[in-house]
Amino acid sequence: MGFEQESCDRLMKAMWGKRSQMQQAMSRDSKGEPFIIRELAVKGTQTPTQLAAALKATSGRVSTLLAALEKKGQIRREIDPKDRRIVHVSLTEAGHERAERQREDMREAVCWIFSQMGERRTREFVDLTEEFATYMTLCIPGRPRPTAEEVKQAFAQSETGDAQ
Template sequence: MGFEQEAFERLVHVTWDNRSKMQREMLRGAKGEPFVVQQLYIKGPMTPSQIAQAMGATTGRVSTLLAGLEKKGQIVREPDPDDRRSVHIRLTETGEERAHRQRESMRDAICWIFSQMGERRTREFIDLTTEFTTYMTLCMPGKPRPTPEQVAEAFSGNTQEEA
């Protein structure tokens, strides 16, 4: 077995088979209200279909989530001034406070982890994660592998990230 296969097996075990409590919580949050709140906090007002696309969820699922957030006073639906048939969802002050609390809680936890790893290893981790993520953006299962030109372009910083 080459190092690539061994690394793959170890990565799958570490990231999928043996998830930490934080990873499980983050994954749960990626399927619900915390994700919607963070999307709106980061990107600003969005349509329900934009939220559904970002989540990889159905518009029906998003509609249910939005109803719950609206009931809690964390979002409002506003008509699009250019297209009255469309609505934009935006956070209320209460929703922004929730988003801020979520981000601070995550920041505190991850900063603690980085403090345990030390500065040198943390910087290496971030650099390697950035490189790995760039390759993952280029290389999709079942698709042709990227050309050397595509790889060079991705690492030159001349490509735009997909939203």
């Protein structure tokens, strides 16, 4: 077994074999109300169809989530005056506050982890994670591996901050 396979196995074991409480909470949050709140905070007003596509959930599931969030006063649903078949979903002030709280809770948790790792190791980790993420934008399972030129272009774009 080469270093690549060994490293891949170690990474998978570390990420999935040792599921931390933070990972479990993030996984739970990616399926429900926190996801909807985060999606609206980042992208702004959406339709239920757009939210269902982003969440990879059924319209029924999204409808249930929206009803719960509306009851809590965190979202509002408004019918489009030009096309009454379209509903726009947006955050209320309470929803924006929840989004900020979610973001700050995550930031505090990650900053604590970084404080434990120390500055040098944290900077190395972030640099390597950025590099890994760039490769991940190119390498899709079941498809041909990217060419040297595609890799070079992706890293040039990541250095300038351009979206692909």
